[in-house]
Amino acid sequence: MTEEIIIAGFGGQGVLSMGKILAYSGIMQDREVSWMPSYGPEMRGGTANVTVIISDVRISSPVLTEYDTAIILNQQSMDKFEKDVKKGGLLIYDPNGIIRKPVRKDIDIYTIEGAKEAAKIGNSKTFNMIVLGAYLKVNPIVKMENVLKGLRKSLPERHHHLIPLNEKAIKMGAKKVNNVQKHCC
């Protein structure tokens, strides 16, 4: 099993840390992992993306141009990465701010109202964990217990009191994820 994922959105949305938590969760499940960020003159408000690979075997290229899963969190990223999802692959997006919806018919498409649910929780920073929860519901490549272990590993100790809140957000995402299309061909 090799799962190749791109997570893309605005800088400041927690794209890179979501990838890091996913990668750490993979390690906790004894998988090979890689985390390759877009790096550059990006900053808060600019675009940010990260390629995460979780695999049973040694990982070859950490940089890819086609993905099993795309997690899309803004319009620019939709425009850029929708076409790069493998046939039969998975696209998850937050409809908030998406003007042009995905048009591919040969992939599975899910939505998660991450921004809206984060507002309900009362902490906008839980956004990325809601999205992560949605993804792991659709494709449970890592177990919840390993995600929590991964959270503990990737968060500095002074933030460990936030782990229950993050867990709540992940479960919220799993509950609220919405299937809008199964691939047809």
Next chain:
Amino acid sequence: MNEVKLMKGNEAIAEAAIRAGVDVYFGYPITPQSEIIEHLMLEKPHERTGMVVLQAESEIAAINMVYGAAACGKMAMTSSSSPGISLKMEGISYIAASELPCLIVNVVRGGPGLGTIQPSQSDYFQAVKGGGHGDYRLIVLAPSTVQEMADFVELSFELAFKYRNPVMILSDGIIGQMMEKVVLPPQRQRLSDEEVERRYKSWATTGKTADRERNIITSLELKPERQEQHNINLQDKYKKISENEIRYEEFNCEDADYIFVAFGSSARICQKAILIGKEEGYNLGLLRPISLWPFPSNIINEIADRVGGMLVVEMNAGQMVEDVLLAVNGKVKVKHFGRFGGMIPSPREVFIAIKQKIIGGKNGK
């Protein structure tokens, strides 16, 4: 001790340096390798091992600080990215001429000039053919994983002190910035001044004692006869290194019909291209030079006897391909495929390139 961590390549180098018992790091920040000095500063190695970490006023100052520290028999290192490494070249030539051990890390970005901050491999020539002036060689190691970024620090110092020669780790923005699993080496003690004196008093400037002559560290010798002899000695040393320190990794080179030759992150991309090839019925392999100097010419020459051709994949306009051509010496077709200026070739692009440039009309066997 064997805790698995998720680290960036840059962080892994920095942490491995602390654990290897490195005495001093001098550097100046530049993307995409600034995490090296950031990690060193955050970890306060002065408290952990007594290691000195100093942000110098420039890259030139940093390499000359390394020169001074290495002359005292200390484990000294610096790191930078391409434009910064160019600035260090004068100092590197002096250190090589003075036969001092040290580690220089280059996390390569696209050039020439200030270029771009995105990854590249366009400093291959600079690293393996000179870069600075004069007939000198660096031992050059090319990691392709975060684990190797960590492992090569200790290896570099081992080789640097064994041959009293500067060693370069030639990495790039991909390996520097990406995170992977890494198992860190155990913490080693730094050598005491007494231990340094005991081990290196034949050459290091550890303070003259009554029982020995002064050790003089210099790269200057105005008498050409003596300078020629110094050059002959250097060449003898380089020959010994060439005979003993070649490192490489083979993937499916035994059965492959055609192979890639690639180092560092390009080798990772080629591994994926091999998988794509397999799905389409092609039997491909990869030879990954780990030591770029000394270069694994003999094994490449041997493989040339049994494959139909080789594609050299590099993130540059064609540099290592010249060494592969020399190694193969006309036995089989060798071509180059590269992206440059910070562009990264995709695995599929690389697979298509080997089909078009090497395999041609024939299908995989």
